[in-house]
Amino acid sequence: MTRQMTGAKMVIQALKDQGVDVVFGYPGGAVLPIYDEIFQQNDIRHVLVRHEQGAVHAAEGYARSTGKPGVCLVTSGPGATNAVTGLTDALMDSIPIIVLTGQVPTFMIGNDAFQEADTVGITRPCTKHNWLVRETEKLSDVIHQAFHVATNGRPGPVLVDIPKDVQFASAAYTPPGKARTAHYAPRVKGDIQAITDLAELIEKAERPVFYTGGGVINSGPGASHLLRELVGATGFPITSTLMGLGAYPASGEHWLGMLGMHGLYEANLAMHDCDLMINIGARFDDRITGRVDSFSPGSKKAHIDIDPSSINKVIHVDIPIIGDVGHVLEDLLKVWKSRGRKTNKEAVAAWWKKIGEWKKVDCLSFDQSGKTILPQYALSRLEALTKDRKDRFICTEVGQHQMWAAQYMGFEEPNHWMTSGGLGTMGYGFPSSVGVQMAHPDALVINVAGEASWLMNMQEMGTAVQYRLAVKQFILNNERLGMVRQWQELLHGERYSQSWSEALPDFVKLAEAFGAKGIICSDPADLDDAIMEMLNHDGPVIFDCLVEKHENCFPMIPSGEPHNKMLLGAASTQDAIGSSGAVLV
């Protein structure tokens, strides 16, 4: 039985049929019919953000913390262009989100109408796919296709642009089962021969390492479970990218910590010296590889990725396996077990001994003996006071605090760590925490922020207060753009061009102005009590943690250098970055 309905009603019906419970959005002229339908129903909650960029990041936070796609609804023109940063962010980090944009009526497209923008043109390079729907008959079909494309294969953001006359007109509704989605069916099963080849290498490897990424998390909880089984059974060391934290527990005995530019000494040296690198759902990003021609020179490399374009894009690999991480790991375990669960135990034990020596360097040590709070200390305390809470979700902004959070906080489960990895979007964390808290109303959601990043989307305080979202904004306030300052110190002759935060607000008063709670802390002795006060407050909190202003983030692989040229602290930074490395970001 086909049901006739308006395009606007179709949007709501399609969202309901896709199991959507929350939409993050902001109304405007070109989406009024859809907002009228939202008004007349109670199944879908609409969260009114304060800026469209916030809506997209909130949807990303929702998606990353639930594994379900996030949904946004914004108007034409500026509504759509404000969504572009979020779309690009989601594309870089493979986050499934669906953005619905209003558009001027079809008969006005191309006339430079009020609030008209070429939305599909602008967002073509920053979406996985996008559609401009010119006929109401096609609208529901396209929305179902959009969900299918966003969530299948390598996940990503999609956008559906809906002209206002299409929202008003009526047509027959296409239910999800009838939608044309068959043509997009990326392969999920890996080639069994390649998987067998990898199993063979696992049996022989003397210095193996698992290098895992966000693909494990995107593949679902089952993939993380299989990864843990594989790591446990083989006894191989495992490291992860920023995006993959939580897939393997930080408390696990084989965990080396994060790798990459600000990764741990032992993790990066293991990557450099290994003889078998098993990349599971990561993409050899430049933050990971450092200097490409010196990247892990003596290793055989296997790469499991659902996206064929990731294979050999940056690093040439010996065993490419195209498929979904969960499916491939399942087959790999099956094959490896059926061949007798063999590993080169003696050699691997010697490898662990070597890794043990690197661990003794204790690359994350710091000395909190002064009167000023070190950011590392602040995060260590935050970790200590919250790690027992199973329902703890951590979001971050972008910069030094983000790296420190990745270094000093431990993640036991996937989907509990929300950060902007690929695009590095300052202003991501706060709206993201709003999205996480909407999905998990009773959970502890903390956004670890720097004061500069946090100000970029501080308007979302209004959203947090309106929806009683008890998000904790833990701001490491060094009155600097810390990472920019660090690079200026290392690369630009300590000329700190525009990298300080002048005229900062009083964050306690700012919180109070929004009707939230503000806490300020500057003494290490008061820190624990202040953090507890934040945790015990039932409502949004801005925590202004005044920290050492000139602290640098170490370890650091200078740009243009390989993993074994890592800087461990201030003493080793002199002349560390060569001229060819200086042009890299």
Added chain:
Amino acid sequence: MSPLKLKKGSSKHSAYDLRSGYGDTQERHTIAVVVDNEAGVLARVIGLFSGRGYNIESLTVAEIDHTGHMSRITIVTTGTPQVIEQIKAQLDRIVPVHEVHDLTVEGRPVERELALLKVTGTGDKRVEALRLADIFRANVVDSTLTSFVFEITGTSEKIDAFAELMQPLGLEETARTGVAALSRGSRRQD
């Protein structure tokens, strides 16, 4: 802590200097892409090439299946083997792309291009132009007392050669379609 000293002119170094050296030879490949003929699909393909810095030597597109609304895009591109592999993988990632064929890898493809050349002149030059056109099997599709429009089909190299010969004989304007290509033999065999 002392600042790091940078050598003068360091910003001239490209990040890509740091790339590993395998497969640096440039190869020319003809790639056929079968796509849904929907709005924006060509922009997606072109945007991919410009956004990721790939070369396009020639690009042709037309609908080949009017009932199924499928178009075929033929792209001639150059790049290192690694870049060519990337181009194909990236093309295949585009949602409305159904098939990507590297015709160069599949076997020496049949490649043809059509060109129209306007040559003006009188006397010996005009006669010579007509004589050369005959050798190249170009057709005269328009003629006045002082001009010809030649239609020529062939490989890009053949058209290049013909255009070069016409240059001193009064070549005024050229229009070329770009390469259309098919693999040799029956497709059903594989």
